[in-house]
Amino acid sequence: MGKLKLHVLSGFLGSGKTTAIQLACMMLKKKNVNAAVITNDQGMKLVDSAFFKAQRIPLRQVVNGCFCCQFQQLETRIQSLIENTGAQTIFAESVGSCTDIVATVINPLLAYQPDAQLSFSVFADARLLYQILKSKPPVFEECVNYIFFKQIEEAGLIVVNKIDLIATEPLNELKIILDEKYPEKSFLFQNSLNEESIELWLDTLEQDAKESRLNPLSIDYDIYAAGEAQLAWIDQELQINSADNNALEEAVKLVNLIYTKIREAEYAIGHLKFILDDETKISFTASSPTGMKLEMENKKANGCKLLINARVQAKPEAVELLIRDAIKEIEKHTGNKIISTSLSAFQPGYPRPTHRMAT
C-alpha cells in the first residue's frame, strides 16, 4: 500500500469544500481508491456529515471545536479511518470560520503524520471573493472579512470555486486582481460540480503535496476570535408531522421561510444549510440570489426530519427566535405540529489551538 494521502481543505463557509470532496470521493471510488472524509465543526450535529453518510462515503467527525483546537481528535479520526476503512486518501474539511491552519494543523500533521503525503487547498466562492476584493457593499463585518483574507493569505493553492456562477467579465477581472495581489500563489478556477475540474484539482494536490511552500500566518487572535464571535451557530433538529401527508412540502416551505426571514432581517449568511431526512441537502450562502426559492417536493409523507445548520452574522438568540417564528407560522398555516428534538445556539468560543508551530 502506498503513502496515505491527506488533503486538508480550508475556506470560508459555503465556498464549496464539501461539494468538491463528494465528487472527488465518487471519482476515486471508480478508480478503486478508498477515499474517506473527516468533517469538522464547532457544533455536534452536522449537515455535512449526514450528507457524506447518505453518499456512503466513509466518515469520521471532529466536533465541538475546530481541527486546531481538537487536534488530538483529528489524529484519532485519521487513525480510525486507516484501520477500520482502509482509507488511502482522506479529505479533512476544516470549519469555514477557521484560519491559521498552516501553523495549527498542517505543521503539526507534518510532525505527527510524517508518513502521510499532505496537501492544503483553500476554497473561495468566486462571487464572494470578487465582491470582497472589489470592496463592493460589505457583506460581513470587518473582523469576519479578516478571517476570510487570512484564509487566502495562508494558502499555497487557492481554489476559486463556482466559476460556473460568475460572468466572464468579472471572472477575468478577478484573475487580474488575484495575480496582482497574490503573485506567489497558485490558483485553480474550478467548478466543483464538474468532473474535469475535480480531476485537475486532484492532480494539482499531488503536485502540491510534493512542493510544500506554506508559510504560517502572522495573525491577531483577538481579531480572529472577534470575527468568529460575530457569527451565530444554530444547530436544530425538527420533526415535521403532517396528518395530510404533506410533511415534505411543509419542510420545504419552512426552509424557504427561514431563508426569507434571515434575508429580511439583513443578517449576512455564512452558510444556511439543511438536510431533509438525512438525504437531501439544501444550501444557501452569502452569494445565493435574493429571491432564491426551492421547488416544492411532490412526494407524500406523514412525517420527516429536518436538520438545520445556520451560520449567520447575528446574535444566536435572534436567529433562534427567527426560526421559532417561522415554525409557528408554518404550524398556524397547516394546523400540523413541528417538534424541535434538539437545539444548540451559540457563538464560537475563543480559538485556543492545541499546537501552534509557526516556524
Ligand SMILES: Nc1nc2c(ncn2[C@@H]2O[C@H](COP(=O)(O)OP(=O)(O)OP(=O)(O)O)[C@@H](O)[C@H]2O)c(=O)[nH]1
Ligand atoms: N454551481 C456551483 N455550485 C457549487 C459549486 N461548489 C459548491 N456549490 C454549491 O454551493 C453550496 C455550498 O457548498 P458546500 O460544498 O456545502 O460548501 P462548504 O464549503 O462545504 O460549506 P461549509 O461546510 O458550511 O463551510 C452548495 O449549494 C453547493 O451545491 C460549484 O462549483 N458550482
Ligand SMILES: [Mg+2]
Ligand atoms: Mg462543508
